[in-house]
Amino acid sequence: MSDNDFILKAEGIHKSYRMGATRVTVLKGVDLAVKKGEFVAIVGASGSGKSTLLHILGALDKPDKGLVKFEGRDLSRHSSGELNRFRNKMVGFVFQFYHLLDELSVLENVFLPVMAGKSIVGWFGSRRWAKNRAKELLEQFGLSQRTKHKPYQLSGGERQRVAIGRALMNEPRLLLADEPTGNLDSATGNGILEVLEKLNSLGQTIVMVTHDERIAQRAGRIVTLVDGKIEHKSCKDL
């Protein structure tokens, strides 16, 4: 298998945090490779370092040691401006607590990444396209009647679908989901997983963090993180 088949490769990732007077090592040499179009679930107990790993993969955080390569390019060599563009264009984040902006409408929340990635002039040039794309995504997720609502007027499941819409707005190569169903009841969470599965079936690469083995089963591959190391890898297809 060549390097070109992998969209993301993490090699020897170490990460520690200072906690009061002591230093807590969270990741102790994690290696992970994600192929294009794959749906990977990272599972582990609370405190195992799975969210930290996800943030490092999405360039929201930096490892103390180790490399993260996205499409063969080392992220540590990127300038802060390039990392901002990377987060804007290449990856989409979905968080457990949705993290929508209450001051913006549902539609505005979805097209926010396009607006943030462009200058005022650039935005006026692509405004119509962005609004149409955002409406398409909301329609796809059954939220076409909610475009003018504010996030706090929506249910948890609806908010998470809006968050997924926002993450997909710039057509990212990689979708990173941090406990996307963690704040939802099982029926609503199931709906979100169906959305993710559908996206994956259309070719979207997804890395999802969860502590729930049953939810992880919906992914194509499961990576188990124990005590800062990958202990077990399993593939549904094997």
Add this chain to the structure above:
Amino acid sequence: MHKIILAFRYFLKRRITHFAVLAVALCVFIVVVVMTVMTGLVGDFKQKNYNFVGDCVVGTESLVGFAYYEEFVNILQQQNDFVQAVSPVIKSYALLSPKGSKQNRGLEIMGIDPVRHSWVTGFGKTLQYRTSDVSRAFEPSYDPNLLGCVLGIDIALSRDANNRYFFTSSPMRAAFSISCFPLTSRGALLKAGTGLVNTKTFYYSDVSQSGLARVDSSLVYLPFEQAQELCGMDRSVKRVSALHIKFKPDVKLQAGCEKVDLLWKKFKQDKADERQAYLLDTVNVQSWKDYRRSSIAPMENEQTELIVMFAFVGITNVFIVLVVFYMIISHKTKDIGILKSIGVSNTDILELFSIFAFLVGFLGSCIGLLGGWVFLLKINRIEAWLFEHFGFQLWDRTMYAIEDIPNRMNPKVLLIIALSAIVACLAGALIPSGQAAKQKPVEILQVNQFY
């Protein structure tokens, strides 16, 4: 674009923002009102002093005066390029007592030719009865053949309960004895061994309201020749106390005064061999500002003190905005994390909160300016109402020679105040915005869990 939209939404939605706007508006309002009134008072006071003096004064503080003035007046009148008019003036101290009364009071006298003096100063406009015909200022309307005098308004008239002068349709017949000690050119008493004083009777012909408290309460204008005679300056070599000069409109004050100074120095050299040349040594050439410095300087000092005080108000404003922004940004850390997760840069975060601060400053300034404008428009009515109902007056008109509270706003000053308020808001928002921009998204977004 997201920065502008979010800044507007934060601005409209956060109630604490309204308090920040209110704080800025209050600061701007206070500064606008105080600066306008104070600048108006100082400007008004300066204008009154200018109206009293003219552009330039060639004069002496000596009560003896200086000689050969007529020749220098001729020289000045030949300077068609910059001199418009010249008025010789006699100044001295005198005793005034109403006819038939044993009481008297000390005051200043000023001998002038009313027409010439009106060409140089605003004398004609200060008159109550002879404004339209200044040449008759010293002609009492009840008998033009009598020798008239123009009294400072506070010498002649009393005020009503509202501190307004009580004017009659024409000056009432009243006679005053005015006595002076005439001096020789050496400063000795001219009439030593005889009667010592020169006394003449003058009849009240008009009042002068210069708006300068000291002038209006202690100065009497007399006809030039009569004052010259009273002071003993009408000898074979006639003397005056000062020459007041008016420059042509396009002449700059400093340049005009420098030219007069050069002419005076040359004149003094030419007269060095004359008998009373020593009198010329006490003569100074001064602009009206220097001539009235002792009156104007305290007002300017008060204005400077106020500006410094209100600079502190501005600094307080910075702290208010700083506290408000700390509070706002501490509630918006989640948003900062979200924005950073979608690729928004530190600079963008800084700009977002700077736009927010600009909006607070801009709206606060607009409200403050509008409030200040409305208040200043009505300030005299408000004061009149307060005086009518509660007897409260901002300035005691018996002490401060002002008619109305100055309320003419200077657009340049308003612009400076508004810009300063906006800059103060931006400065207040700078530290919390900078700290917000530096926050790591991971630390913000990992809600309730360490990793």
